Amino acid sequence: MSWAGKLLRVNLTSGTCISEPINMKWAKEYLGSRGLASKYLVEELDPKVDPLSAENKMIWATGPLTGTMASTGGRYTVVTKGPLTGAIACSNSGGYWGAELKMAGWDMVIVEGKSPKPVYLYIENDKAELIDASGLWGKTVWETEPAIKTKHQDPQIRVSCIGRAGENEVLYAAIVNDLHRAAGRSGVGAVMGSKNLKAVAVRGTKGVGNIKNPKAFMEATRAGKAVLAGNAVTGEGLPTYGTQVLMNVINEVGALPTRNHQGVQFDGAKDISAEAMATPRASDGKAHLVTNQACFACTIACGRISKIDDTHFSIENKPQYMNASGGLEYEAAWALGAANGVNDLEALQFANMLCNEDGFDPISFGATVGAVMEMYEMGVLTKEQLGIEAPFGSAKALCYFAEITANGVGFGKELGLGSARLTKKYGQPDLSMSVKGQEFPAYDGRVIQGIGLAYATSNRGACHLRGYTIASEVLGIPVKTEPADTQGKPELVKAFQDATAAFDSAGICIFTSFAWTLADVAPQLQAACGDEFTVENLTTIGERIWNMERDFNNRAGFTSKDDKLPKRLMTEAAKTGPGKGSVSGLEKMLPEYYKIRGWDPEGRPSAETLKRLGL
C-alpha cells in the first residue's frame, strides 16, 4: 500500500463532504498525484467545459511516497481544466501541505460545483467540513493562513489557499501553501476563486503507516538520499545556490531570453544571479539571501529565504515586506528580471513577494509584463493606458504592475489576462511568448532545440517541468546532447516527458531527477507499494499518463496546430551567443515526435497506441 486508500469528495453546490475508497485498479495504473488525479478528472469531466464554470472540477492529490521518509516526499498536485490554456492543468507544489493531507488519511480531495458564498474546507483527520469564509474573502494568502490557524487555535494546521489574484480570476493565479510554496502555473488559483473556495486547511495526526515492506523501504530511501547527497547538483549546487545557480550558466550558453525574447543574453544577468543574492550589499552589508529552506522530507533544500534591502524604493513605508520571506527561484528571477530587462535584484524580490502574498504565477506575470513593455516601446500602449512609463528595464514599472495585478486595479485587470489574450486585444498576437496560451519559462526554445519541442508539445502549455531536456542539453544529465541538434531530440523529449510523469505521480520532486533515474525511484516504490513498480512499468505508467493528458486535450479541441512556437522563435534568429543565427527546428522535430509517440500526423494517439497503453 502506502496509498491512504480513500479520497474526499466535496460538492460545493450542495455543501457535502463524502469519503470514497480510491479506485485501486487506477492507482496501480496511474500511481498517484498527477497521474491518478488526471485519471479521475478525465473520467469525470467533459473536456469542453468552461474552466471557470461550476461544471469544472479540481483535485488536490498526493502520491504514494508523499508523507514518507523518501527524500522530497512532500509533493502534491492540483489537477483541473486550466483557464489560461483550456488544456488539462496540473500544478505541483512542495512545502508541508501535501504531507499533512496524507497524514490526515487522504490521498486526494475532489472538489465539484460552486459554493453560493465564500467558504473554506477544513479537514481534521477523518472529519471534513465547509466553513464560512466571508471574513477571509478579499484577504491575501499571508493574511488567510494565520487567520485560519487562529480561528481553530491550532498553529500546526497547514493551509493551501488563494489570495486576491485567485478571487479576481487572474488567469495565471496560483494556489499557495505554507506562505510561499505554490501550485503556480496554469491558473489553478482562478478555478478555486471561481468556485468561491478560499482555502483547504488540513490537520493530520494519523500518519502514514501502511508501508508494504518497512525494512526494505528504509533501506531504499536511505540509498536514495545517499545518491542525492553525493551528486554535484543535488548535493551541492542546489542547496548552496538554489535553482538560481542557472542564471549565469544559461546566459553563457546564450539561451536566456530577454526583452520579451528579442535577445538571448541579458547584460544584467550577473546582477540578478545566485552569486548576486549571496554577495553583501553596499547599503547595509548584508546579503540578499538569508538562508536555504527544504520542503517536507527534502534532503536537497534548494528553497531560498531572502530579505529585501530596507532602503529599497519598492518597500518604502511598507514594513510588512521587511522580513525574511520566500526568495527568488531561477524561473521567477528570469521572468521578473531578464524577460523585462530589469536588473534590480531587490525589485525582483519585491515583485516575487507580491506573487506569493496574493497568489499569482511569477513566470506568466513576468512574461506578460515583457509583452507589455515591448508594446509600450512600440507605442501600441501608452503611459496613460498603463498608468506608468514602462520601457524595458524599468524596475518601477515592474513593481507597479505587480501591485495592481491581483486586485485588478486599472491596467492590472488586463495584465491578469496573460500575454496571449492581452497581445491579441491590442492587435499584436505574435508578441505573446507562449504555447497554448501559457508563457515560456526561462530557456530559449530556438537556441536549445529539445526544450523548444518540449514546450510545443507540453500538455499544459509552455513549461519546463514536463520534460526538462535542459538537464541533457546544457548540464549533460544523464548524457550530454548538443543544444543546436534537432536530431535525436524527439526521442529525448519523449523519454523526459514519460519519466517526469512517473516522478510527479510518485509524490516526489522532479529535482531528484538531476541525480536519480527511475532505477532509483523504483526500489522505493516497490518497498512502499508493491513489486510491480519496476523501471519498465514506471516508464509505461509515465507514457500512459502522457497519452491520457494528450487525449483529454484533443477532445477539448486542441490539434497539431496548437503544438507550435511563436513566430519570433521560428523566424527571428538568435542575435548573440553560441547559438547565434539559430531558429527553432520545430517543423523537423514535430512529425518525428508524433511518429515515436505512436500518434497520427494530426497528433492524435492511434488506436493501437491507446490499446497498448490500456487507454
Add this chain to the structure above:
Amino acid sequence: MQKSLHINADKCTGCLQCEMACSYEHYGVFNTSKSRIKVFEFHDTGKKVPYTCTQCSEAWCLQACPVDAISLDIITGAKVVSDDTCVGCKVCTISCPFGTINYVQDTGKVQKCDLCGGDPACATACPTQAITYVDADWTGLDKMREWADKLGNQNSSN
C-alpha cells in the same frame, strides 16, 4: 562514555526527516505529530530550530512524577517514561521548564525523547548534521574549535 544530542540550528533546513524518523522508531509510522523532536520554523527570520529533551541530570519531570514512571537509563543517561506506570496526570509536562515532555491523546500517557536506547534515529536521519549525537562532555567542541581557529597566531598561511 555518555553521549548527548547536539543541535546546531544554523544547519537545519526544516525538512522534518528527524520528526519522521522519531515517529517511525517509536510508533512504526511516519507521523510528525507523534515526534518527540520538533522543528520550529520562524518565518520572519528564516530560522528553523529542532528542539527536544536535553536529558537534564536533575530532571524536573522525573522529580515531579507522583508514580515514579520516569526513570534514568544509566547507560545512555536518558530519562525514560514507562508506559505501564504512567497515569497521564501531566504533572511532568507542567514541571518541565522546556516543554519537551508531552501528553499523547491516543495513549493517555506522556512521551519524551529516550535517545532511542543509544542510537537516536533523528541524528541518523538528519541530512545536514544539524542534529548529531556526540560525547556528552564536549557538546560545545565544534564551537570551541571554530573560535579557537580565530585565535591562531601562526602566520604560515599568510
